[in-house]
């Protein structure tokens with residue numbers, strides 16, 4: 618388990634992290650989400666001992682990264698798709714890392730196979746595409762067969778196959794009881810990959826919950842189609858009384874939020890309306906995330922006494 622305990626990080630006048638306390642649990646793929654500048658990379662760097670917190674502590678199973686006896690065998694990290702020597706081959710790069718960490722060289726061939734780089738392993742890494750660089754970075758992260766995996770935007774540059782591959786890899790990793798922390802701006806992909814989310818905004822923790830909880834904070838949209846256009850105003854009033862919100866998007870087509878198809882279908886029946894279709898568009902992680910971030914910052918704008926101070930807001 619990774620623990621951030623009241624972690625603050627200042628860079629001059631910028632507060633990159635503001636008293637963040639959160640845990641990243643084992644056995645889950647946790648998405649670290651937030652707008653640009655939210656503090657995601659800073660959190661990862663502090664976790665990996667690449668920078669020091671101004672206040673607070675970050676630990677991995679109770680130990681700060683710098684004091685881990687075998688760091689590469691404990692935490693595998695991939696922060697940058699181009700973090701290799703361009704003239705070295707992929708295999709030579711991994712061999713050098715393995716030698717440094719006391720990892721047997723046969724593990725290098727294992728991870729090369731695991732990430733699908735066998736055919737290019739002896740090519741200079743400088744000639745790699747962004748996607749191949751991502752695979753090499755992930756190979757390096759997996760080298761020590763670590764219990765914790767930390768990946769910053771690992772899906773960038775990967776093709777559809779590659780994205781699917783990494784999704785399955787991370788899920789399998791977590792199903793073995795390991796800890797996975799992954800950041801990405803690709804919300805549709807995150808929705809399919811992560812089962813927990815940590816959402817940051819302007820250095821603060823906005824949410825720490827399951828993906829399902831965040832998604833269910835926004836409603837599914839139900840679209841009703843009817844040939845009985847004249848009955849639409851009556852149904853709209855009935856649904857409105859029942860606490861749903863309705864928009865007539867075209868004659869005979871209503872877009873309804875806050876209700877289930879069963880409740881809407883029953884209400885239409887009571888109004889004597891024939892219904893030709895009721896289709897549900899499920900809420901997405903992107904919508905839940907956007908609602909959370911927008912609410913957090915609107916709330917602060919309205920209540921903040923000054924630009925530097927504001928209420929704790931939407932942490933939950």
Ligand SMILES: Nc1ncnc2c1ncn2[C@@H]1O[C@H](COP(=O)(O)OP(=O)(O)OP(=O)(O)O)[C@@H](O)[C@H]1O
Pocket residue numbers: 628631632633651652653654655656657658659660
């Ligand atoms: N080395 C640094 N020196 C000065 N300011 C920094 C440094 N690193 C980060 N910051 C600032 O800290 C804040 C958080 O940056 P960070 O890179 O952690 O955000 P992020 O959530 O990873 O953003 P992105 O999604 O754009 O990668 C930003 O305002 C950034 O400008």
